[in-house]
Amino acid sequence: xxxxxxxxxxxxxxxxxxxxxxxxxxxxxxxxxxxxxxxxxxxxxxxxxxxxxxxxxxxxxxxxxxxxxxxxxxxxxxxxxxxxxxxxxxxxxxxxxxxxxxxxxxxxxxxxxxxxxxxxxxxxxxxxxxxxxxxxxxxxxxxxxxxxxxxxxxxxxxxxxxxxxxxxx
Amino acid sequence: xxxxxxxxxxxxxxxxxxxxxxxxxxxxxxxxxxxxxxxxxxxxxxxxxxxxxxxxxxxxxxxxxxxxxxxxxxxxxxxxxxxxxxxxxxxxxxxxxxxxxxxxxxxxxxxxxxxxxxxxxxxxxxxxxxxxxxxxxxxxxxxxxxxxxxxxxxxxxxxxxxxxxxxxxxxxxxx
Numbered sequence: 001x002x003x004x005x006x007x008x009x010x011x012x013x014x015x016x017x018x019x020x021x022x023x024x025x026x027x028x029x030x031x032x033x034x035x036x037x038x039x040x041x042x043x044x045x046x047x048x049x050x051x052x053x054x055x056x057x058x059x060x061x062x063x064x065x066x067x068x069x070x071x072x073x074x075x076x077x078x079x080x081x082x083x084x085x086x087x088x089x090x091x092x093x094x095x096x097x098x099x100x101x102x103x104x105x106x107x108x109x110x111x112x113x114x115x116x117x118x119x120x121x122x123x124x125x126x127x128x129x130x131x132x133x134x135x136x137x138x139x140x141x142x143x144x145x146x147x148x149x150x151x152x153x154x155x156x157x158x159x160x161x162x163x164x165x166x167x168x169x
Numbered sequence: 170x171x172x173x174x175x176x177x178x179x180x181x182x183x184x185x186x187x188x189x190x191x192x193x194x195x196x197x198x199x200x201x202x203x204x205x206x207x208x209x210x211x212x213x214x215x216x217x218x219x220x221x222x223x224x225x226x227x228x229x230x231x232x233x234x235x236x237x238x239x240x241x242x243x244x245x246x247x248x249x250x251x252x253x254x255x256x257x258x259x260x261x262x263x264x265x266x267x268x269x270x271x272x273x274x275x276x277x278x279x280x281x282x283x284x285x286x287x288x289x290x291x292x293x294x295x296x297x298x299x300x301x302x303x304x305x306x307x308x309x310x311x312x313x314x315x316x317x318x319x320x321x322x323x324x325x326x327x328x329x330x331x332x333x334x335x336x337x338x339x340x341x342x343x344x
Contacts, residue, residue: 147185
C-alpha cells in the first residue's frame with residue numbers, strides 16, 4: 001500500500017474525523033492530536049485495509065474510541081466548544097444576524113450538553129449527513145440504537161429550544 | 170404549498186422519521202433569506218448545522234502528517250540493514266577476544282623461581298594492565314550495544330600487558 005493510496009483513500013475524510021472528535025473532546029488541538037494518532041495507526045496497519053470493506057467506518061470507530069479515552073483521562077464530563085468560532089449566515093440582515101448568532105450559540109451549548117451517544121449521532125447525521133447504517137457501523141451500535149438516540153436527541157433539542165425562545169432572546 | 174410541506178417535514182424531523190433527502194430540503198429552506206415567521210425559531214438549529222461543517226483541520230496538518238509517516242518508515246527500514254548488524258556484533262566479538270586473552274594470561278604457568286633478572290616492577294605493571302582490561306571487559310559486557318570504545322580500550326590495555334609479559338618471557342628464554 002503506497003502513500004498515494006493513503007492520500008486518496010484515507011486523507012479525504014480527515015476533516016470529518018476531526019469534527020467528530022471535536023464534538024466529543026471539545027478542544028480543537030486535542031481533536032487534532034486524535035486525528036493524527038488515528039491516521040498514523042491507519043498507515044501502520046495499511047496491509048490490513050483490504051480486510052475492511054468500510055475503511056471510513058473503521059477510522060470513525062477508532063476516532064470515537066480515542067476521543068472518549070482522551071476525554072475520560074481528563075475527567076471531563078462535557079466538552080464545550082470555544083466561543084467565537086461562528087459564521088454569520090450571509091443572507092441575513094445585520095440586526096437579525098446578531099439575534100440569530102446568540103441563538104446559534106445557545107443551540108451549540110445545548111447540543112454539547114446532550115448525552116455522549118446522542119451527541120455523536122446528531123453529529124454524524126445532522127452535520128455530516130451519514131445514513132443510519134453507516135452511523136451504526138461507525139459507532140459500533142445497532143441500527144435501532146441509532147434511531148433511538150436520534151429520536152431522543154431531537155426531542156430534547158426541540159423542548160430546550162422552547163426554553164430559549166420563551167426567555168425572550 | 171411550501172409552508173405546509175415544511176411543516177410536515179419538520180414534524181417528521183422531530184420524530185426522527187425524515188430521510189437524508191428530506192433533511193436536505195429542510196437545510197436548504199433555512200438557508201434562504203426569507204423564512205416564514207412560524208419557522209423562524211428553527212432557523213438557529215439549521216444554521217448551527219451549517220456552521221459546524223466549516224470546522225476543519227489546520228492547513229499544514231496534512232504536510233506534517235506525511236512528514237511523520239516518512240520518518241516512521243525510515244526508522245523501520247533501518248533495522249534489518251547489514252551495516253547495523255555489523256555494529257551490533259562487533260562489541261560482542263571484541264568482548265570474546267578480550268575474554269580469551271584474559272583467560273590465557275590467567276592460566277599461564279608461573280615463571281621459574283631461578284629467573285632472578287625478572288623486573289618486579291614490570292610484572293606489577295602487567296598486573297595492573299590486566300586488571301584494567303578485566304574491568305573494561307566487565308564494563309563492556311554490561312554495555313554490549315554501546316559502540317566499540319570500551320572493547321577498544323580493553324584491548325589496548327591487554328596489548329600493553331601482553332607486550333610487557335612477552336618481553337619478559339623473551340628475556341627469560343634467552344637466559
